């Protein structure tokens with residue numbers, strides 16, 4: 001991830017935000033100071049009241065959605081239960097990524113929709129493993145399907161990051177591995193309430209307590225933001241989203 005930071009740091013002439021570096025009295029500030037100010041502002045946004053309120057709302061949404069799924073009208077209809085359960089996975093992934101990046105412009109909306117879609121599509125591996133489009137077969141597998149192996153999350157995300165580095169994809173794509181991390185992790189933690197976490201090849205943990213699922217889901221976007229900040233991805237995103245520098 002360091003490569004993104006280095007690229008940002010050395011490309012001031014191509015970035016009007018970084019190139020300006022103008023202070024309150026119109027005095028020019030050193031570029032390094034402007035970059036540091038932008039990074040600090042990006043990190044502060046992670047813990048802004050709006051961001052914390054959004055993640056608290058996410059926790060409440062999880063509880064309400066699970067109550068709806070427990071209704072007997074839902075429990076007795078296999079397709080309805082599966083559709084609502086999968087939609088909840090998608091909305092939790094979408095909401096989590098919205099907390100990470102904030103919604104400021106139209107392209108942010110596309111990003112959060114993609115995060116939600118990825119969180120939902122993970123369950124397609126049930127059908128792959130069943131070798132059938134039968135929902136009954138897909139939900140009664142003898143073992144967990146491949147995309148539900150939690151050990152794969154760091155492997156897939158780091159491999160994607162490496163491939164992007166090899167392909168020299170531009171900064172606009174820098175957040176993709178983190179988006180995938182959020183989509184997969186929120187899905188796995190939610191499934192872990194019933195099935196535990198599958199840490200292949202070591203086996204399954206016990207089902208996790210419900211409070212742990214809700215608290216992990218609400219804190220994960222903030223943890224992700226901090227990790228993105230520490231790895232230099234966060235300031236690239238904030239530049240992409242046009243955070244103004246006001247030092």
Ligand SMILES: [Zn+2]
Nearest residue numbers: 122123148191
């Ligand atoms: Zn699942």
